[in-house]
Amino acid sequence: xxxxxxxxxxxxxxxxxxxxxxxxELSVKNGEFLLDALRRHGWKGTKKGCDxxxxxxxxxxxxxxxxxxxLAPAVTAHGGVLTTIEGLGTVHAPHPLQRAFVEAGAxxxxxxxxxxxxxxxxxxxxxxxxxxxxxxxxxxxxxxRCTGYVKQVEAVKNAAKRLKxxx
Amino acid sequence: xDAKDLKVVNKPAIKMxxxxxxxxxxxxxxxxxxxxxxxAKLLWSPHAHARIKKIDVSAALKVPGVKAVLTYKDLPRVPxxxxxxxxxxxxxxxxxxxxxxxxxxxxRVAAVAAETAEAAKEAVSRIKVDYEVLxxxxxxxxxxxxxxxxxxxxxxxxNIPDAKHNIAAKFDFEVRNGEWFKEADHVFEHSWTxxxxxxxxxxxxxxxxxxxxxxxxxxxTSTQVPFHVRRIVAQALKIPVKNIRVIKPRIxxxxxxxxxxxxxxxxxxxxxxxxxxxxxxxRKETFISSRTRHPATCRMKAGVKKDGTITDAxxxxxxxxxxxxxxxxxxxxxxxxxxxxxYRVKNNIRFIGRSVYxxxxxxxxxxxxxxxxxxxxxxxxxxxxAAKIGMDPVEFRKMxxxxxxxxxxxxKAMGEGRxxxxxxxxxxxxxxxxKKGADEIKWAEKKAKYASQSGPIRRGxxxxxxMQGSGIxxxxxxxxxxxxxxxxxxxxxxxxxxxxxxxDTILAQIAAEVLGIKTDDIIVTSSDxxxxxxxxxAYASSTTFISGGAVKKTAEKVRDMxxxxxxxxxxxxxxxxxxxxxKVVAKDGSSCSLPEVANTSLYYYNQHQITASASxxxxxxxxxxxxxxxxxxxxxxxxxxKILDYVSCVDCGxxxxxxxxxxxxxxxxxxxxxxxxxxxxxxxxxxxxxxxSFRRYKIFSAxxxxxxxxxxxxxxxxAGPFGAKSVSEIGINGPLPAVANAIYNATGVWLFDAxxxxxxxxxxxKKQAPSPAAGSVKLLH
Numbered sequence: 001x002x003x004x005x006x007x008x009x010x011x012x013x014x015x016x017x018x019x020x021x022x023x024x025e026l027s028v029k030n031g032e033f034l035l036d037a038l039r040r041h042g043w044k045g046t047k048k049g050c051d052x053x054x055x056x057x058x059x060x061x062x063x064x065x066x067x068x069x070x071l072a073p074a075v076t077a078h079g080g081v082l083t084t085i086e087g088l089g090t091v092h093a094p095h096p097l098q099r100a101f102v103e104a105g106a107x108x109x110x111x112x113x114x115x116x117x118x119x120x121x122x123x124x125x126x127x128x129x130x131x132x133x134x135x136x137x138x139x140x141x142x143x144x145r146c147t148g149y150v151k152q153v154e155a156v157k158n159a160a161k162r163l164k165x166x167x
Numbered sequence: 168x169d170a171k172d173l174k175v176v177n178k179p180a181i182k183m184x185x186x187x188x189x190x191x192x193x194x195x196x197x198x199x200x201x202x203x204x205x206x207a208k209l210l211w212s213p214h215a216h217a218r219i220k221k222i223d224v225s226a227a228l229k230v231p232g233v234k235a236v237l238t239y240k241d242l243p244r245v246p247x248x249x250x251x252x253x254x255x256x257x258x259x260x261x262x263x264x265x266x267x268x269x270x271x272x273x274x275r276v277a278a279v280a281a282e283t284a285e286a287a288k289e290a291v292s293r294i295k296v297d298y299e300v301l302x303x304x305x306x307x308x309x310x311x312x313x314x315x316x317x318x319x320x321x322x323x324x325x326n327i328p329d330a331k332h333n334i335a336a337k338f339d340f341e342v343r344n345g346e347w348f349k350e351a352d353h354v355f356e357h358s359w360t361x362x363x364x365x366x367x368x369x370x371x372x373x374x375x376x377x378x379x380x381x382x383x384x385x386x387x388t389s390t391q392v393p394f395h396v397r398r399i400v401a402q403a404l405k406i407p408v409k410n411i412r413v414i415k416p417r418i419x420x421x422x423x424x425x426x427x428x429x430x431x432x433x434x435x436x437x438x439x440x441x442x443x444x445x446x447x448x449x450r451k452e453t454f455i456s457s458r459t460r461h462p463a464t465c466r467m468k469a470g471v472k473k474d475g476t477i478t479d480a481x482x483x484x485x486x487x488x489x490x491x492x493x494x495x496x497x498x499x500x501x502x503x504x505x506x507x508x509x510y511r512v513k514n515n516i517r518f519i520g521r522s523v524y525x526x527x528x529x530x531x532x533x534x535x536x537x538x539x540x541x542x543x544x545x546x547x548x549x550x551x552x553a554a555k556i557g558m559d560p561v562e563f564r565k566m567x568x569x570x571x572x573x574x575x576x577x578x579k580a581m582g583e584g585r586x587x588x589x590x591x592x593x594x595x596x597x598x599x600x601x602k603k604g605a606d607e608i609k610w611a612e613k614k615a616k617y618a619s620q621s622g623p624i625r626r627g628x629x630x631x632x633x634m635q636g637s638g639i640x641x642x643x644x645x646x647x648x649x650x651x652x653x654x655x656x657x658x659x660x661x662x663x664x665x666x667x668x669x670x671d672t673i674l675a676q677i678a679a680e681v682l683g684i685k686t687d688d689i690i691v692t693s694s695d696x697x698x699x700x701x702x703x704x705a706y707a708s709s710t711t712f713i714s715g716g717a718v719k720k721t722a723e724k725v726r727d728m729x730x731x732x733x734x735x736x737x738x739x740x741x742x743x744x745x746x747x748x749x750k751v752v753a754k755d756g757s758s759c760s761l762p763e764v765a766n767t768s769l770y771y772y773n774q775h776q777i778t779a780s781a782s783x784x785x786x787x788x789x790x791x792x793x794x795x796x797x798x799x800x801x802x803x804x805x806x807x808x809k810i811l812d813y814v815s816c817v818d819c820g821x822x823x824x825x826x827x828x829x830x831x832x833x834x835x836x837x838x839x840x841x842x843x844x845x846x847x848x849x850x851x852x853x854x855x856x857x858x859x860s861f862r863r864y865k866i867f868s869a870x871x872x873x874x875x876x877x878x879x880x881x882x883x884x885x886a887g888p889f890g891a892k893s894v895s896e897i898g899i900n901g902p903l904p905a906v907a908n909a910i911y912n913a914t915g916v917w918l919f920d921a922x923x924x925x926x927x928x929x930x931x932x933k934k935q936a937p938s939p940a941a942g943s944v945k946l947l948h
Contacts, residue, residue, distance in 0.1 A: 044198040045191020047419075049369040050450040054861035057369055085191030098189040102181060105826035108834065109667025110188025111370045111419030117189060139869035143861060145367050145420050146667055148833030149869040150877075151826075 015078040019043070020087025028074035034060065035069030038084060045085035045114045049143070056142035059115035060084050066122050066141075085114035088121065096166070097121055100159035101152065108146035116142040120156045128164055130156065169883055169890070170821055175680040176889045179826035182672045183691065184417060184665075194417035196373045196389045197447065204375075205234055207436050207446040208287035210276040210294050211456060212269035215303035215526035215854035216316060219267045219296055222277065227290040232282035235439040236290060239265040242435055243405045246324050250493040250531065251392030251399065251426045253642050253703055257584025259335055259492040260325040264403050264431045269298075270318050270490035271526050272855045273455035280436040280444050303526035304333070305854050307464070307487045310523050318490060318524040327492070333524040335492030338500055342516040342576045350514060351470025351478040353555045359467075359544040360920045361903075363487075363848035364460040365453070366533055367866050370419020372448040372457050374430045376437035384434060385412045391425045391664050392704030393694045399428040404435055415694035418666035422838070423532035425666065426706045427458045427493060454859035458531030459848065461486040461498050461522070463540035469512075471552040475566050480512045483519040484540065489529040495522035497583045498530070501636075502537030504587060505790075506545050508575030509634055510567040516577065526854050532706060534835060535899040538635055539842075543921065546631040546904030550911060559614070560908065561605055564632050564794075571595045583707070588640045590787040594892065596818030596880040597632060600794040603878050604630070604816040608796035617912060623804045626811070627913025629797045631905035634790035637884075637893040638709030641786060645714035646700035647721040649678065650778035653769060655749060655761030656688045657725070662702025663714035664694045668895060669827040670710045674718045676823055677888050681722035682729075683746035684761070700780055708791075708893030711823060715888035716783035724779035732764045735772060789884045791892045792818040795836070795901030799909040806929030808844060808910060810873035815898055818880045821890035825879055828894045832877040835898030840875075841867040843902045847922055 007013055011030040016023065019038075028037045035058040038046045049057035051070045058069035061083040062076070089095030094102075097117050107113050116139055123130055123138035130138070135156045139149065170177050187194060224236040242265050248258040265275055277294050281287035304310045304318070310333040319330045328337050348354050374388035384406070390396050393413040401408045411434075418425065433446035448457060464485045470478040484502045488495040503518040533539075553563035569575060574591040581587050605611070613628045620626065648660040659678055665671040675689040692699060702714055726746055733751035734741045736759045743754040752758040768777050798812040815836050822828035845865045849857040858864045877898075883890035907918050910928070916935045920927060 039197075042200075043191075044193040044195075047195075047370070048197070048447075049371070049419075050861050052450060052860055052862065054450075055369055085189075089190060091186050091190050091192065094186060094190060098186065101189045102185040105179065105182065105185075105830050107182060107185035107188050108669065108830055109368070109370070109418060109420040110185065111195065111368075111667075113189050114191045136869040136872070140871075141868070143367075143369060143866060143868060144834075145369055145422065145838065145866065146834045147830055148837035148875050149872050150833045150875055151830055153869065 013075055015075055017077045018081045020084060032074045033070055034072040034074045034077055037074035038069060043084045043086055047111055047114060049111065056115045056119065057112050059118050059142065061118055061122060064125065066119055083118070085117060088117065096162045097159040100155040100162065104151045104155035104158060106147060106151040106155040112142055112144045116144065116152060120159065124160055124163060129160060170881060173680060173889060175676050175686055176823050177821050177825065180672055180676050180686040180824055182669045182827060183675065184671065188417065195370060195419055196375060196387055196416050201375065201377055201443040203442055205280040205282060205440060205442050205444045206284040206287045207278060207280050207433055207444050208284065208291045209278050209432065210291045212272060212274040212276050214269060214298055214300050215272050215305065216301040216318065217269050217298040218301060220299050221297035223295040224277065226293040226295065227279060230281070230286055230290040230293060232286035233279060233290045234282070234442065235280045235436055236294065237265060237278045237435055237439060239267045245403050245405065247399060247403045248493055249428045249491065251395035251428050251704060254398060257496050258494055259327045261319050261327060262491045264435060271528055273528060274490060275432065278432050278436055280440050303854055305525050305527055307485050307523040307525060310525050318526060334521055335488045335524050336496035336499055336522040338496065338520045340518045340580045344514045347515050348470040348479050350472060352473045353552065354468065354470045355548055355551050356468040357548065357919060359465045359547060361463045361540050361543060362921060363462050363528065364533065364842055364846050365848060365864065366422040366424035368420030368422055368424055371450055371453045372425070372429060374433045375443060375445045376433045377443035378441065379412070383410050383412055384437060385414060386430050386434060387414045387416060388430050389418050389425055390415055391421045391666050391706055393664060393696050394662060394701055395704060396428050396430050397696045400431050400434050403431040404438065413696045415664050421666040422534045423536065423706065424458050426532040426704065429457065450861065451859045454864065455528055455856050458493065459528050460533035461488060461530035461540065465540055465544040467544045467548050469548055469552065471556060473556050475556060475558050475563055476513055477510055477567055478513050479515040480507060481517040482507060482541065482544065486522040487525050487527060487530060488522040489525060489527045491529045492522060492524065493529055493531045498537040500581050500583060502541035504577055504581035505538035505635055506541035508569055508577045509545065509632065511569065518581065528856065534838065534896045536896065538633065539900045542631065542633050542900040543903040547907050547917065550908040560630050561601060561610060564630065565598065565601060568597055568632060583639045583642060588786060593789055593886060594820055594882040594884040595792055596882040597792040597794060600792060600816035600818055600880045601632065603880060604794040604796040604814045607814045607876065608798055608812060610796065613798065624800060624802055625913040626798065626800050627909045627911065629905045629907065629909030629912055631795045631901045631908065632793065633897060633900040634792050635708055635893060635897040636788035636790055637712035637887065638785055638788055639707045640788045641784065643703045643707060643709045643713045644782055644784040645702040645717040646780060646782040647717045648700050648778065648780040649721050649725045650776060651725065651765050653762060653765050655765055656690060659689050659691045659718065660699040661691065661693050661714060661718065662699045663710050664702070664705040666705050668705065668710065668831060669824065670705065670714065673711060673823040673827060674714060677715050677718045678722040680889060681719060681726055684749050708896045711891050712887050712893055713783055713785060715823065715891060716785065717781055719888040720781035720783055721779050724781055725777060728777045728779065729764050732768050733759050736763060736767055785886060787886055789886055789892050791894060791897050793897050793901060795905040797902065797905040797909045799906060799913055801910055801913045801928065803914060803932055806925035806932065808923050808928055810840060810906065812874050813840065814876050815901060816878045816880050817894060817898065818882050819894035820882050820884035820887050820892035822879050823889065823891050828879060829877045831895050832898040833875055835896065836875060836902060837867055837872060839899040839902035843906045843922055845922055
């Protein structure tokens, strides 16, 4: 049993994971994927668009790196640090990326946006001053059918500027 | 009034739901938990055409956790259409919630509800079906022949014009002013084809059916047409409309696919189990068993004189409607009615339209709605004619496009499923759009530069112009209700269905403009059939024009009621008062605040709620216009086409919210570009879909996307709210012809079959210019 993970009687595992800064004990089903476990435990910001690892709507950050929640078994998060879109900011205190997406008009239906913002967060953590091409590459795994990506690239650029000014 | 007087409209207000969505707030259909929820799974047909001889569900019912298994034996047999259109729908009534016959691979066979998704899946696998496999027909032209398998041989379907020849809809129309092609110096005739295409809304189809505390059925569903869902589910399941409530939460994109009423089956499972039931399509199911664009073969024949006059035009369009005729008539008619009037045709016009059943996935509404199919042909033909008479394609279009004050016999002859309305163009920015686009792409400079090229890599520029409609005249209707609160804020209740387009925001901007307040003083509730007034829904590019008209009228009524109260407070004449900056201001400078007005009406004087409702429909459908320009690079050795630059100039009248309008257009254009270079559903010879996933059906990602620029060309449409027309669909029609024309400019080769994949482009190059020596391709120019 990895890192003291406990298997309970009905095929559930108890895992310990820090979600959005809070340490949690989560029960996950045998064979359950991270996306389904997160949604079942109330983190509805992580979306299911394809369930086959192709659209990026379920992207979350595990130990700072984007993972696809629909492909990652939930138990792989055991002992890790997870950031979902809810952990980045709230409507009362949004993250500069969330604010930038809103102000640029980059949110249409919004279904792909949580994954896209988390991919952008990962980019800006490593590359605070990205080129257009770097932004497009970072967003390449997040499909959007509404926007044409024009305003989303603009949003990431604006957020980068804002985050740099803060430093 | 014109655009310079506007204070809220034509300004980039922040989309009111955007922050919540960006923060992952629960907003979509599946973001709410239901106690005791059951999971639905459907058994889909493995055969393209078969009759169910025997169906045994006993093993399925024994799976632990299974609460219901439904087959055709358990449900009323009601012929209906899944097309979410105004009543009576112009689509044939040829669909049954469940039937004893299946008509395509992916058709419904049976439905299960169980305590877990796994149990539901297990039960589906244990349903035993004995099929009598019937001969299938997958091609439209084969399907129309005598003796072809008859897909709708049932006797109770209605409004199928010729079931024996699998014709789901037909429409012919002719304007005759003399002998055909008599005046033409050159006559052209070609056919263009478009394959099966899927909408690919990132949120799959999903519905949850449950019961409220009075036992009424509630459908929380991802739909563009809540009121049509209520009506059609009531019809299909034979339950009263009053027993159904439809709630549209936030929607993860639709593009037409969610104009389709597929909620009957989850409703039936809830009624059977008396439990909440969720039906969520997988991505594969969304590809195969929701809806697609109508694949098309569009033959066009046109004549032109040396001076550039178009003498005659004939369009014959054959659409594949798949197994059911959802939108079969209307998409087919729009492929002509939205395209033929684009250019003046001096003498004769003919339209021949057929929508044909095949044993293939079901086509339906898809952004562009026929115009995409029609413009591919018409706009390529325009370039062929221009090339022949030696005229610049831009100049040829400028000479011939429909001008302000002009009409077309097509407008009256062809409506949506019935006769249309007479109309003339009352706003048109196409001249400016063409000029702006030509400047941005550097048309003249690049045409000159690309006229002499050598080597295997060739570049070219192409243009396409297009139009669409703004709602369906004398069919679409929308309504709105407003009420005033103590603090001077307002609730705006609209039936209009925001599916990610931003319509809640732009409707609030229209109301705010009328009332002289800020957009964020308006709280919008959209599309809940128990709460909001009626609206046909989000389709036919109607929301800004039709629903916007209803909101404007409603706000004007509310404004008059506010002035009535303020006149008493200020002891002024009503005609001396106006609303401005959150106040009612008199000519003499005295004023009262909106909260004062609200409190007076609610608590002090002649007590009443300031509230009003209004409805709106239109007698015309003013077209938006666009000019699109593409610059491409073609590798003539590999056939790979790369778009180097794409410019789209759009006349949507007044853009109520320019940022959202640009976003709508960027998205439509990219969808069109993705159609042009990549998208195509593939099938085996027995009709089984082969690439029903995002991995194998490639839609453009951020890294794939070429430079894409939208420019809004302002005009003022007198019939629209604050001068507005539609913007949502038109942009998807441009890329196929603009890129095809650019490829011709680059290589001298015409492409007739979408998408322009490297193998197709290479084959076309080889066919047109057989290589005289291995390794060198001689290109015609």
